[in-house]
Amino acid sequence: DSGVTQTPKHLITATGQRVTLRCSPRSGDLSVYWYQQSLDQGLQFLIQYYNGEERAKGNILERFSAQQFPDLHSELNLSSLELGDSALYFCASSPHSGGAAEQFFGPGTRLTVL
Amino acid sequence: TQLLEQSPQFLSIQEGENLTVYCNSSSVFSSLQWYRQEPGEGPVLLVTVVTGGEVKKLKRLTFQFGDARKDSSLHITAAQPGDTGLYLCAGVDYGQNFVFGPGTRLSVLP
Numbered sequence: 001d002s003g004v005t006q007t008p009k010h011l012i013t014a015t016g017q018r019v020t021l022r023c024s025p026r027s028g029d030l031s032v033y034w035y036q037q038s039l040d041q042g043l044q045f046l047i048q049y050y051n052g053e054e055r056a057k058g059n060i061l062e063r064f065s066a067q068q069f070p071d072l073h074s075e076l077n078l079s080s081l082e083l084g085d086s087a088l089y090f091c092a093s094s095p096h097s098g099g100a101a102e103q104f105f106g107p108g109t110r111l112t113v114l
Numbered sequence: 115t116q117l118l119e120q121s122p123q124f125l126s127i128q129e130g131e132n133l134t135v136y137c138n139s140s141s142v143f144s145s146l147q148w149y150r151q152e153p154g155e156g157p158v159l160l161v162t163v164v165t166g167g168e169v170k171k172l173k174r175l176t177f178q179f180g181d182a183r184k185d186s187s188l189h190i191t192a193a194q195p196g197d198t199g200l201y202l203c204a205g206v207d208y209g210q211n212f213v214f215g216p217g218t219r220l221s222v223l224p
Contacts, residue, residue, distance in 0.1 A: 002156065033212070042216035043202060056211050090156050097210065105156025
């Protein structure tokens with residue numbers, strides 16, 4: 001158990017819908033990262049927050065947005081869902097802003113868009 | 115766009131064999147990490163290498179960071195079924211951004 005929690009574990013929805021994925025980092029960790037993992041594209045970095053502020057942005061679509069709240073939990077919002085958005089979404093946390101800091105990954109949310 | 119390539123993509127070996135997997139890029143990284151991911155779980159960090167030419171050993175696993183900080187290798191000695199999983203390398207650039215490779219899926223048969 002990494003100490004990072006993600007809810008829900010599974011999510012099934014339809015195209016065009018909007019969903020929210022939630023992540024609680026390890027106690028004391030200030031950084032939260034979001035990743036998308038699909039079979040054909042591996043683990044894709046989406047976005048990072050550090051202590052409530054956006055720190056780095058990866059290949060995140062405009063239909064996706066995220067935020068980190070004062071209690072450091074984070075939400076990833078996915079809207080106008082498409083079939084290709086079906087994937088595993090991981091949240092990771094670390095104590096620091098970046099560099100060689102270890103990232104602790106949650107168990108993931110499996111999103112299926114029908 | 116920074117890219118990390120990993121080879122081989124798939125590897126199936128017998129218990130007791132040795133193997134090496136590779137992580138390559140045309141970009142220079144400030145550090146590089148190796149993770150192992152098991153089915154249905156998130157990746158777990160194995161090692162971080164930060165110095166060009168660095169070699170780190172973790173029991174039967176040996177990690178090397180290339181002199182030019184563009185590539186890395188993971189060597190497993192006497193592989194065991196418990197080593198089965200997806201091995202991911204992740205590069206950290208000087209802007210502190212992470213990029214993951216596509217992974218090597220290892221299967222060790224008893």
